[in-house]
Amino acid sequence: MDPRSMNSGPMIEVENLTKRYGRHTAVNDVSFTVARGEIVGLLGPNGAGKSTIMRVLACFLPATEGTARVAGLDVFHAADAVRRRIGYMPENNPLYPDMRVREYLKFRARLKGLDVTRSRKRVDIVTEQCGLADVAQRIIGTLSKGYRQRVGLADALVHEPDLIILDEPTIGLDPHQIRAVRQLIKDLARKHTVLISSHILPEIELTCQRVIILYQGRVLAADSTAALQSRLGRNGEVVAEVAAPADELRRCWEALDTVEHAEVIPVEDGYCRCTLVPRPGVDLRPVVFQTVVDRGWSLRELAHSPATLEEIFVRVTRPDREEDSF
Amino acid sequence: MRAFATLLRREFSAYFLSLTGYVIISAVLLLIGLSFLLMLRAFNNDTLNAPLTEGFYSVMFFWLILLLAGPLITMRLFAQEKATGTFETLMTAPVSDRQVVLAKYTAALGFYVVTWLPLLPCLLVVHRYTSSGAPFEWGPTASTGFGILLIGSVFVSLGCLASALTRSQMIAATVSLAFGVGFFLLSFLKYTVTSQSGWFARAAARLSLIEHMEDFARGVVDTRPVVLYLTLTAFFLFLTLKAVEGRRWR
Numbered sequence: 105m106d107p108r109s110m111n112s113g114p115m116i117e118v119e120n121l122t123k124r125y126g127r128h129t130a131v132n133d134v135s136f137t138v139a140r141g142e143i144v145g146l147l148g149p150n151g152a153g154k155s156t157i158m159r160v161l162a163c164f165l166p167a168t169e170g171t172a173r174v175a176g177l178d179v180f181h182a183a184d185a186v187r188r189r190i191g192y193m194p195e196n197n198p199l200y201p202d203m204r205v206r207e208y209l210k211f212r213a214r215l216k217g218l219d220v221t222r223s224r225k226r227v228d229i230v231t232e233q234c235g236l237a238d239v240a241q242r243i244i245g246t247l248s249k250g251y252r253q254r255v256g257l258a259d260a261l262v263h264e265p266d267l268i269i270l271d272e273p274t275i276g277l278d279p280h281q282i283r284a285v286r287q288l289i290k291d292l293a294r295k296h297t298v299l300i301s302s303h304i305l306p307e308i309e310l311t312c313q314r315v316i317i318l319y320q321g322r323v324l325a326a327d328s329t330a331a332l333q334s335r336l337g338r339n340g341e342v343v344a345e346v347a348a349p350a351d352e353l354r355r356c357w358e359a360l361d362t363v364e365h366a367e368v369i370p371v372e373d374g375y376c377r378c379t380l381v382p383r384p385g386v387d388l389r390p391v392v393f394q395t396v397v398d399r400g401w402s403l404r405e406l407a408h409s410p411a412t413l414e415e416i417f418v419r420v421t422r423p424d425r426e427e428d429s430f
Numbered sequence: 431m432r433a434f435a436t437l438l439r440r441e442f443s444a445y446f447l448s449l450t451g452y453v454i455i456s457a458v459l460l461l462i463g464l465s466f467l468l469m470l471r472a473f474n475n476d477t478l479n480a481p482l483t484e485g486f487y488s489v490m491f492f493w494l495i496l497l498l499a500g501p502l503i504t505m506r507l508f509a510q511e512k513a514t515g516t517f518e519t520l521m522t523a524p525v526s527d528r529q530v531v532l533a534k535y536t537a538a539l540g541f542y543v544v545t546w547l548p549l550l551p552c553l554l555v556v557h558r559y560t561s562s563g564a565p566f567e568w569g570p571t572a573s574t575g576f577g578i579l580l581i582g583s584v585f586v587s588l589g590c591l592a593s594a595l596t597r598s599q600m601i602a603a604t605v606s607l608a609f610g611v612g613f614f615l616l617s618f619l620k621y622t623v624t625s626q627s628g629w630f631a632r633a634a635a636r637l638s639l640i641e642h643m644e645d646f647a648r649g650v651v652d653t654r655p656v657v658l659y660l661t662l663t664a665f666f667l668f669l670t671l672k673a674v675e676g677r678r679w680r
Contacts, residue, residue, distance in 0.1 A: 198515030
């Protein structure tokens, strides 16, 4: 292995990165670092600047302002060295549909500077690793989308890069394929640093240790998934189904100062479904239980849902619009 | 160098992986066959003293091949990669822009040469079955091939440029065909140029593709057209490189 890849500096350093296309600013003053061995997710709605950041890191587009370094090497000045260290799979995973899988991977390996023996060996390994052995002789154009995605991943891996950049790796796949690809990415994390982008939250939540949330070209939040949940997600809602008159329930919840917001919807059999949003740092479940017991109501469900990234995401990316709608 | 060789192989084999390559070869084969036929008929009518190749360049099908092959061969080079997105995977591999442009150009020129190969057997057939054997000479045949290569080199580099500027193969082919035909039509300018014409008109009249080809077919290799074609090729390739690098300035 390359001795330079063994040093301990961060894998990606992005400083004040700005990218403008004409008058449109796609990425605006973004800074973040990714340590070696991390799996980091770039999260944001379409047009948030995820792909642009990845394209800059992969030396496809130069930054308008700011710098980006991969393994300590500047992406603009040492583009060739950086490209050798990166395995990049662009959005929609473009491939040559007229080539055979093995032929394509060999071509890519040779293009990335591997000699004949090494490329043959590495192609064998990634073919096995990505579960492509059965289709190695098939023409790429005839493969299903899931297999094509694996071919793209195999291509990103074939030259043993330090850093793997995957732009929307699971887009357009069915649930089984998504699982397979997700598992593959998790396996990669043992040896490589991985940067993934997605606008699908469970995706990032399940695979990444750390998330960078982007919105309109800016970083809104960057932290570990757990920290984000506790920092931004409050404690999550409590759902209780209680047999009591709706009006009385409403009055009762509003009287509690630990409840920030309550919603009561009558359901069948005289029960009401109450969705309660607590104030930060409060666990409402004992409070709800005590209240119900004190009043002699009956309770058939009491559930706590930890804030998902989805809620956090919606909250951070749409604060203004959400308030407007009320 | 390894990247260049790998790219060259991929680009060249791409012509044979899709139907396009075979369609182009067949079309050229048909046109060569037609010119061959026309030439044979001319042969039957009167005796020819000039070399066989000289008969060829004056047949209109010959020019049709010259003008059409370039745009058709080159239209996919960059435009297709841009349209399907593979341009991104290609350019994020550790290869330089220059390697990519040169590999694509060389592969296209190589394929262009392949499409012209059937011409050689045609000439040999005539040589074999005519009584005297005189019309066929290696010298003029070689210089004709050289002329075809040079003119093709200009059209192929022009096609590279057109393809690098757009993501639509149709637009690439149309643009390079328009400029190619425009260049060819300059050949007819000489009929309108008199001694009173300005320097520009007289200079333009020098760019006569037909006249240059006539020389080549006779076995005359003049350095002036050679320099002209090589310069034009280099110029178009330089512009192609700038167009490929151009994504960095946007």
